[in-house]
Amino acid sequence: MLKLSEATIEDVNILADIEKTVFEYDLISIKQMRYLIKSSTAQVVKAQLPDDTTVGYMVLLRRSNSSILRLYSIGVLQEYRNSGAGRHLLQSAEQLCDNTGCDALHLEVQMQNKEALVFYLAAGFSLYGRKNGYYTDGSTALLLRKHVYSEVRA
Numbered sequence: 001m002l003k004l005s006e007a008t009i010e011d012v013n014i015l016a017d018i019e020k021t022v023f024e025y026d027l028i029s030i031k032q033m034r035y036l037i038k039s040s041t042a043q044v045v046k047a048q049l050p051d052d053t054t055v056g057y058m059v060l061l062r063r064s065n066s067s068i069l070r071l072y073s074i075g076v077l078q079e080y081r082n083s084g085a086g087r088h089l090l091q092s093a094e095q096l097c098d099n100t101g102c103d104a105l106h107l108e109v110q111m112q113n114k115e116a117l118v119f120y121l122a123a124g125f126s127l128y129g130r131k132n133g134y135y136t137d138g139s140t141a142l143l144l145r146k147h148v149y150s151e152v153r154a
């Protein structure tokens, strides 16, 4: 069973290492990861196996007075993919969105990242725009969102 918990400053190196293995460019550096973990507008969540091996993480951002929670980054180590870790993290992001009064989760995904696109569409996200040349390699970002609104709040 996967355990999700908020990352602490002790996790900086392991999370930055995972980031390096799952992304080729526009990486979150160790310095940025440290800043995000300490920031009150960011939430960094790690996913661990019962033996405490960290297999993935996500970074969520929320501006003050905004009803949108932004999924800034999510990654699962290659050898642990396709076993539900990503979905688990995403469901926790939706729960957090709902619990904190947000209306929607927003994210950007590289147009060529088929694996991630299938992952988000399967989770109920929909396309609402694109940004040409968004990434440092010049590639296009697709903008996806999912409205999150529980019956309890309705």
Ligand SMILES: CC(C)(COP(=O)(O)OP(=O)(O)OC[C@H]1O[C@@H](n2cnc3c(N)ncnc32)[C@H](O)[C@@H]1OP(=O)(O)O)[C@@H](O)C(=O)NCCC(=O)NCCS
Binding pocket: 022, 023, 073, 074, 075, 076, 077, 080, 081, 082, 083, 084, 085, 086, 087, 088, 108, 109, 110, 113, 115, 116, 118, 119, 120, 122
């Ligand atoms: C995107 C990512 C986080 C998904 O994590 P994961 O743990 O492999 O995802 P899950 O196992 O929870 O998959 C959930 C669903 O996504 C879809 N999916 C995930 N990987 C897929 C693949 N390679 N091909 C097709 N569908 C896939 C499936 O619908 C799957 O549901 P199923 O298990 O019922 O078939 C992971 O592939 C990753 O870290 N990629 C590299 C980093 C990245 O691109 N992050 C997103 C940046 S925007």
